Amino acid sequence: MHIHESRVRARYAETDQMGVVYYANYFVWMEVARVEYCKSVGFSYQTMELEDGVLLAVVDANCRYLFPARFDQEIVIATSLAAAHPRMATFHYEMCLADGGALVACGETKHVFCGRDMKPVRLPSKYFAAFGISNQAATNHD
Amino acid sequence: MHIHESRVRARYAETDQMGVVYYANYFVWMEVARVEYCKSVGFSYQTMELEDGVLLAVVDANCRYLFPARFDQEIVIATSLAAAHPRMATFHYEMCLADGGALVACGETKHVFCGRDMKPVRLPSKYFAAFGISNQAATNHD
């Protein structure tokens, strides 16, 4: 399984009056990590959106919070593809403090491929390899 | 079961280049709804933070996205307390378009009560009623 590591640093904007990173912002970090993961396997969001009109629409997202991240801490996000077929892809994320390695949060996001009209579409086969989808598996989800 | 309805209108800031509300922002809407829910049962975040030094720290959050909300649409959020005891509370949210009623998303957030140091604490008993916690039930979670 391919794992890609991304790094983000907690911004002041991302904290709240509790003095920790506001919970919704972990989902933004997941996006940053997901975009980098995609690049690391050789495909870009941008290109798929512009050239193929295919978007990755989130259908499910969850996060478990274990340890509060604070301003200016660097977070390492390990991203992997938990599941993928031509209609859907699920990413898994583990977020740790760069300093010390404490697990801050983990989560998953599940996506369907869709067109500009937000209607589900099949992932163009040229992207199968990037998502680790075999042609065999692809057939099973037609 | 008490259900509180809140209303938010999708802000331009909350959209992304897909032309729909960015997925992390639904968690911000849950917070808006949760704060209003709490007020509707007679207790305020603000007061609990300032007077008792007790915070509601999120430990788990999830959202299922069914229909994309778009700029300027009004969303009705029905919030209820799915579970509560002196250490923990879980809120449930259903978000519908005000116009037409289509279910946009639903989700849950699970919280532990904690002090300023982010260590878990027991909810002060004066707040039991607001969270629908009976003294009997409270004893079982000591």
Place this chain on the structure above:
Amino acid sequence: MHIHESRVRARYAETDQMGVVYYANYFVWMEVARVEYCKSVGFSYQTMELEDGVLLAVVDANCRYLFPARFDQEIVIATSLAAAHPRMATFHYEMCLADGGALVACGETKHVFCGRDMKPVRLPSKYFAAFGISNQAATNHD
């Protein structure tokens, strides 16, 4: 001069670890107020974007911060059109605490009308009235 009053309530998400509303969020509030102002003079962002392909792109924004807004405070935003001609519009905002009336912040945003390609365009004349642009004035800016 037409002044439209909008109301926002400071969200937990909008605070930072200083315990006050994070400075960039006042610009989000200006957007909320601007959208409502536009509606109040009978025209919608949404419609202009979808039907005419005309967008309001910000070219300048500033904010003066006088008094920190805090979580859950309600803010009244008085919005007016400081200047407008067929290429450009400037909005002015005064933000006060609903409770007590203290001036929290004031600011301006300057916009050019542009197409989907972000190139400047002339405001369609059907919108002149909403922006208080006379045909006379319009001619001077051709």
Place this chain on the structure above:
Amino acid sequence: MHIHESRVRARYAETDQMGVVYYANYFVWMEVARVEYCKSVGFSYQTMELEDGVLLAVVDANCRYLFPARFDQEIVIATSLAAAHPRMATFHYEMCLADGGALVACGETKHVFCGRDMKPVRLPSKYFAAFGISNQAATNHD
């Protein structure tokens, strides 16, 4: 004059339905750049907040938008200290596309030093050097 260069990459979360980075987010980028600038001259926000209880509260912020930044573009932010004395500091920012160098935006933020109660204070003299404040100049602003 010391200039510090920071780099940010436009996040999907930061775009809006116009397909460009939402205008308020440039102020978040300024914060990221400001924090890095401060580190580059040997002082940390974090430390000043925790050890000295001194915060940098924004009193004025402005941004001029010249060219729209888009998703996934890398932006180079050149930050400098435009003015500083023991009560106040002004930062200047120039944001360019890393690829090609087009000037995207420029802006300034003006800050007062204040305590946890948000009342103005004098910058502790141990930080004078970092802000390029001479003892002579400091005296003039007592």
